[in-house]
Amino acid sequence: MNTRCLLVLAAAFGVAVAQESFKCPDDFGFYPHHISCDKYWKCDNGVAELKTCGNGLAFDATDSKYLTENCDYLHNVECGERTxxxxxxxxxxxxRLYGIFPDETKCDVFWNCWNGEASRYQCSPGLAYDRESRVCMWADQVPECKNEEVANGFSCPAPGExxxxxxxxxxxxxxxxxKYYICLEGVAREYGCPIGTVFKIGDxxxxxxxxDPEDVPGCEDYYGDVDLKALKKLGF
Structure with missing residues (x-):
């Protein structure tokens, strides 16, 4: 191996050592890694240990006293230059193993992942999961939602109809x-009646x-054998 190659390897090794070395500013504390958002240094009795957050989490470095050890969802952490x-x-x-992710096929469904275990959540009728704000919004305001998903193909009556x-x-x-639809300025939005009730068409x-289902012809048995009185007592 020639001298030039040895110098290059030595320089690379020096950079790697510098990146993974850390001198504790205090005996105890938790300090952000200078280039990695999901790594941090734990100092105990002045000894530094490099730690890594769960996959999909990042180290929250907002504690100015460096006494808090907190890994949070990536979208909740301002990484700055720790890219x-x-x-x-x-x-x-x-x-990733941790995070909140949209469903690939249903725009009103999203998944909360914790250590790789996915829990399914569904937005209320008429709403869809917005990937940027990470909340359920009116489906017609979510770009990823196809038109036929907004109101399951229902079209509002023409003006004056x-x-x-x-x-x-x-x-x-x-x-x-x-369920029922509300048409506002020609846009249909799906709503759902409170549990224990059904939609009754007006005069x-x-x-x-x-x-109440008993007052709506054709929907009397909508809830089957469910005890509606018990549900109402529980506040549903």
Whole structure:
């Protein structure tokens, strides 16, 4: 091996050692790694130990006293110049072992992943999971949502087609007694009645309310043998 190669290897080794060496500013504390967002230094009796957060978590360096050891979801941590991360480790529905991830096919479904175990969550009727804000929003306001998913193919009546309609109109779901649509400026949004009730079409076009199933013809047995009185006592 020639001298030039030896110098290059020595320089590379020196950089690697410098990157992984750390002198504790105090006897005890938790300090961010200078280039990795998911690594940090734990100082105990002045001895530094390099630690790594779970895959999908990052070290929260907001404690100015460096006394807090906290790994949080990546989207909750301001990494700044700490741009490096461990390679992703994926499991079904989880791009990393920890995090909140959208479903690949259903825009109203998202997954909360903890140590690679995925828990499924579904937005309320009419809402969809927004990947940027990471909250459920009106489905028509979420770019990833296809038009047919916003209201399951339901189309609002043309302007002037519904008599006595004010700024919005209500319409029954064709298959589910508990669900209904609200049309606002030609956009359909799906809603759901509170548990224990179903949607009853009103006397006028485009109207209706949530009522007891026994008062809605065709929906009397919607809840089957469920004790609705017990549900209402529990606050559902």
């Amino acid at each position: 490096q991360l461990e390679p992703p480790i994926s499991t079904p529905h989880c791009a 519904v008599s006595n309609a004010g700024s919005f109109s209500r319409h029954a779901h064709p298959e589910d007694c508990r 006028s076009d485009g109207t209706g309310n949530c009522e």
